[in-house]
Amino acid sequence: MENKQVATVRTITGELIGGFILYGIVFSILYSFIYSAITNRISEDSLILTAIIAIILQGITVFCIWRGSIATTFRKRLIETADVKPVMKNLIIFTVIICFLTAWMNFARVNETVEDTINSNTGVMMSETYMQYLYDDEEIAQYEAEKEKIISETKTKVYTYLAVLEIGLLAVYLGVIPLQKKAILKYAV
Numbered sequence: 001m002e003n004k005q006v007a008t009v010r011t012i013t014g015e016l017i018g019g020f021i022l023y024g025i026v027f028s029i030l031y032s033f034i035y036s037a038i039t040n041r042i043s044e045d046s047l048i049l050t051a052i053i054a055i056i057l058q059g060i061t062v063f064c065i066w067r068g069s070i071a072t073t074f075r076k077r078l079i080e081t082a083d084v085k086p087v088m089k090n091l092i093i094f095t096v097i098i099c100f101l102t103a104w105m106n107f108a109r110v111n112e113t114v115e116d117t118i119n120s121n122t123g124v125m126m127s128e129t130y131m132q133y134l135y136d137d138e139e140i141a142q143y144e145a146e147k148e149k150i151i152s153e154t155k156t157k158v159y160t161y162l163a164v165l166e167i168g169l170l171a172v173y174l175g176v177i178p179l180q181k182k183a184i185l186k187y188a189v
């Protein structure tokens with residue numbers, strides 16, 4: 001402890017966030033492999049189970065990321081006890097911003113993927129082209145209504161999955177904060 005310097009809120013916050021990003025890259029790769037291995041064994045109809053697995057794995061991942069970041073940051077530094085609260089406030093703000101950016105990007109990506117999948121299915125496109133010659137307007141209208149209903153149901157299912165996932169992830173990320181504070185307090189003087 002005697003060789004360690006007492007750092008400012010800004011320094012500690014910056015290093016913790018930097019560590020989060022660096023460790024996040026490493027642990028995200030590991031998370032992806034484990035998540036893929038587990039979800040490949042689960043039925044595609046089990047979106048809620050998939051979300052629960054993702055939330056649990058993300059909880060473990062974010063815990064490991066922050067542990068690594070905290071250990072690296074405080075290897076040569078200490079923090080004043082009074083500065084722990086402002087650091088935690090900064091980390092909460094960072095966590096909320098990251099969660100909202102991730103949610104926004106996930107919703108945008110899923111929306112784009114659903115639209116691309118619908119619009120790029122050559123089998124459907126060919127069938128719809130030939131339908132004009134084989135069916136009357138009433139049958140085509142019925143087909144279009146059924147198609148829109150299926151698309152709407154699929155989007156609802158996927159967005160429900162994403163909402164459950166993002167709310168769960170926000171809870172996990174915010175739930176790790178007391179553990180972060182406890183770990184940081186070990187380095188407070």
